Amino acid sequence: MADLLEPEFLKSLQKLYLLIRRAGPGVLPGRHPSPARGRSAEYADYRGYTPGDDLRYIDWNLYARMDRLMLKLFSDERETSLYLVIDSSASMGCSPRKFSSALRTAAVLAYISLAGGDRVSLASIAGKLSGYLPPMRGKAAIKRCLTFLDELRPGGATGLSGSLEEFSGRLHRPGLVIILSDFLSEEEFFTALKRLIYMKNRLFLLQILGEDEISPPPGEDITLSDSETGEKRDLTMSVDIMAAYGNALEAHTGKLSEFCMNTRSGFFRAGTALPLEKIILECYRQAGDISRAVS
Numbered sequence: 001m002a003d004l005l006e007p008e009f010l011k012s013l014q015k016l017y018l019l020i021r022r023a024g025p026g027v028l029p030g031r032h033p034s035p036a037r038g039r040s041a042e043y044a045d046y047r048g049y050t051p052g053d054d055l056r057y058i059d060w061n062l063y064a065r066m067d068r069l070m071l072k073l074f075s076d077e078r079e080t081s082l083y084l085v086i087d088s089s090a091s092m093g094c095s096p097r098k099f100s101s102a103l104r105t106a107a108v109l110a111y112i113s114l115a116g117g118d119r120v121s122l123a124s125i126a127g128k129l130s131g132y133l134p135p136m137r138g139k140a141a142i143k144r145c146l147t148f149l150d151e152l153r154p155g156g157a158t159g160l161s162g163s164l165e166e167f168s169g170r171l172h173r174p175g176l177v178i179i180l181s182d183f184l185s186e187e188e189f190f191t192a193l194k195r196l197i198y199m200k201n202r203l204f205l206l207q208i209l210g211e212d213e214i215s216p217p218p219g220e221d222i223t224l225s226d227s228e229t230g231e232k233r234d235l236t237m238s239v240d241i242m243a244a245y246g247n248a249l250e251a252h253t254g255k256l257s258e259f260c261m262n263t264r265s266g267f268f269r270a271g272t273a274l275p276l277e278k279i280i281l282e283c284y285r286q287a288g289d290i291s292r293a294v295s
Contacts, residue, residue, distance in 0.1 A: 004107050004150040013111045019277055020112055020284060081119040081135055081175025083201070084109060085167060086152065088124040088131075091184055093154030095210025097272040101279075102180040102208050103149045105270075108280050109178065110145040114138065119175070122148050125163035126156035132170060158185045164192035174200040176287060183207050183256055190259055197263055204266035204287060205256055211273050214249070218242055 003009055049058060049069035057072050084106045092099040110120045114137070122145055124131035133148050160181070177196055183205065197203055218237050235241060253269055260267035266286035270279045 004103060004146045009104070009107075010146075013108060016108050016277055016280060017112050017115055020280065080113070081121070081173050082109065082113045083121045083123065083171065083175055083177045085123045085125060085164070085177065085179045085181075086149070087126070087158065087160070087179070087181030087183075088152050088154050088156075089126040089158040090155050091158060091182055092208075095213050095272070098182065098208055098210045098213075099152075099154045101270070101272045101276075102206075103152065104276055105206065105208070105279055105283075106178075106180055107146055107149050108276065109283065110149075111142055112280070112284075114142050114145070119173075120145060123167050123170070124152050125160070125167065126154075127159035128163050129166040129170070130156070130163075132167075134170075135173070159187070160185050160189035161187055161192045164189060165195065168192070168195050168199060171196075171199060171201065174202075176202045176204065178204045178206060178283065180206045180208060182209055182213070184209075184213075184252075193259070193265075194263070197265065202265070202287070203260070203263065204283065205260055205268075206279070206283065207253065207256060207267070207269040209269065209271055211271050214271050216242065216245065 049071050059070050059072050062068070062070050086102055086106055088099070092102060106122070110122065113120050117137070119135040119137045120141065121135040122131075122133040123129060131148065131152065133144065136144065158181075160183070164179075193203060193205075216237055218239070257267050259265070266283075268279070268282050268286060270282075
């Protein structure tokens, strides 16, 4: 599937983390020392130093004893809760690399946030809330997150509305909710999204589509198969059908984009050919914009 526990992918996580850090201040979420005057002098925790961190907050006494660079985390520092919701319905597995792209993106987002001191929670939805990991914090939680994601398999109906309603019932602390899905559902699920926003969550919709879904091969005789209902239909991808399909897809995506614009939420459509680092950078760029818009 996504091979999230393979050494090669594990090495890439740290590289992407450093890439995000180099993108500049305000891009990477997490708890960061604040230079504001009058703050509490007491610190509540430590985390390992990462290139790019402010040297003023290194505990040099601890370094002298342990020969390790550690950063002080103060009790009044901001902490973010990140909720990653992965659509694991059958439609996510009907296009090459679509589901693995969603899993890899979620894995990188979880890793970066945990390394930055945030709380991370994972959920999978497929007609219902099919899997859930409660909020966790610290680098020790990274393996649990990767294992959870690596064991997911696509199957079952989409059911975004009911599954998101069920998921919202698990939230006891507002945060940033990122939903990774193809959003190829005929049902009305905007009410469930509005509930998440009403609960003071920031929302980001990451639509992941296969390249064959964005631009089907023209002129071919194909059999369309609904991966969730089993219904089949034979079609020849003529110029007219290609145009009608393209218009329908853009109209559907436009509704998602318009909803997010009206609710000050984030939205990004990513094809499976798009490099993972570009998806991650766009997620955090928009996440920063959402934070400034709702603050």
